[in-house]
Amino acid sequence: MPAYKNSAAILERNRRYIPGGVVSVNRAVQPEIVFTRGEGQYIWDAEGNRYIDYHAAFAPHILGHNDPYVTEAVIRALRNGASLFGSGTTVLEGRLAELICECVPFAGQVQFLNTGSEATYQALRLARAATGRDHIIVMQGGYNGWHNDVACNLMTPLAAAGERRRAGEYDFIPISAGIPAAHRQLVHPVNFNDLESVESVCKGVPVAALITEPILQNIGVVPPLPGYLEGLRALAKQFGFVLIFDEVKTGFRHALGGYSSLSGVHPDLVVYGKALANGYPIAALAGPEELMRYFVHPEPSRRVLLAGTYNAHPVPVAAAIATIERLRMEGGAVYGQLERLGQLAGRGIGEALARHGIPAAVSRQGSAFCMYYMDHVPVDWHDLARCHDFRLDEEIRRSWIAEGIYVFPLATKQFSISAAHTEEDIGATVESLDRVLCSYAKAGSARK
DSSP states (O other): OOOOOHHHHHHHHHTTTSSSGGGSGGOOOOOOOEEEEEEEEEEEHHHHHHEEESSSSTTOOOOOOOOOOOOOOOHHHHHTOOOOOSOOHHHHHHEEEEEEEOOOOOEEEEEEEHHHHHHHHHHHHHHHHHHHOOEEEETTTTTOOSSSTOBOOOSSSSHHHSSTTTTSOOOOOBSSSSOOHHHTEEEEEEEEOHHHHHHHHHSOOEEEEEOOOBBBBBSSOOOOTTTTTHHHHHHHHHEEEEEEETTTTTTTTSSSTHHHHHHHHSSEEEOOOOGGGTTTTEEEEEHHHHHGGGGGGGGGGGGOOOOOOOTTHHHHHHHHHHHHHHHHHHHHHHHHHHHHHHHHHHHHHHHHHHHHHHOOEEEETTTTTEEEEESOOOOOOHHHHHHHHHHHHHHHHHHHHHHEEEOOOTOOOEEOOEEEEHHHHHHHHHHHHHHHHHHHHHHHHHHO
């Protein structure tokens, strides 16, 4: 593994003023590399090393780092006097809302926030106001933000999560201190792809909302089984809860209308972020007017508070408009390009693993993919946690980084391809994996 002396010095200095030296704790990983520049499909570290980037800052860079079209739109907005006014509306935010509604036919109206966590927080509050209920259902292994309702049951060790339960919920396992015990009684984790458990919870308590990623993309790429999303839609109608799709990672990466447009299953509320603005901080909450009107309900006691000084800041709004414009060009040709690159990567990586005799399954949706070191693509967290070789996953990831291929060095995190990547990049990545696996095999022989 290369030495990262400059990165170490920067991190040590930052630790004097920032707890842990990083401003988002999930960025604290090994190796501790400080990145200083990004352009297209590449990022550079403080030592000057260049990497082909498949982390993409947890996936927002669908067009690549510092896409010229998006950057020019931001510069143009600033030159034209765009500023944070904090009073009334703006032409830019209206245009962005219109674009999203054009891309998402079931969404009649949109509100903007700064992060995916803020947006899922608002979505759940809105669902509770509309239904008059308090309980919510979340997914074991899913991630929907940092707030109290959803900061639980992410990659929970099976010793804590317990054995698989059919037609039942799991204990709330917080991923943060500071969540009140009483609050946890309102949150019901179930396994993804398990309709029986959703029905069981709904028969026991009045459920306001179920929130889920339509594909679990914080533990790789765990797809919905045939009929699962349709089943959630039917249960929402049967029991009267609000179905919320968290498309912070899937939205605008897989299609202009998000994964819901590909599946044909339309949620009641949907949250977007990340790829929406190609790396600029913005999130959107969209839904039909009958739900969104609770933000301006004539009865103050039923009105849902939505406030935020930096909501729809003109810089990320200009970036989001430009990103959607780019994604719509030539009839959305970029998605065909991303699909071709995704196919090339998935096939090449799968063949490399097979050549070296490593049991693995490659799961992919468009430009997002993940390798599971097991004999099948998992259907839920219990399946993954029981069968996946986490140690091997992280060893290969760190060896790849040493080869100049940057993937997030935590097991099961997704790989993201951007429109800036080329077939040559994919080829170099597969060749690098071959070298990594050769070295791994030699090391294993030496240990024997």
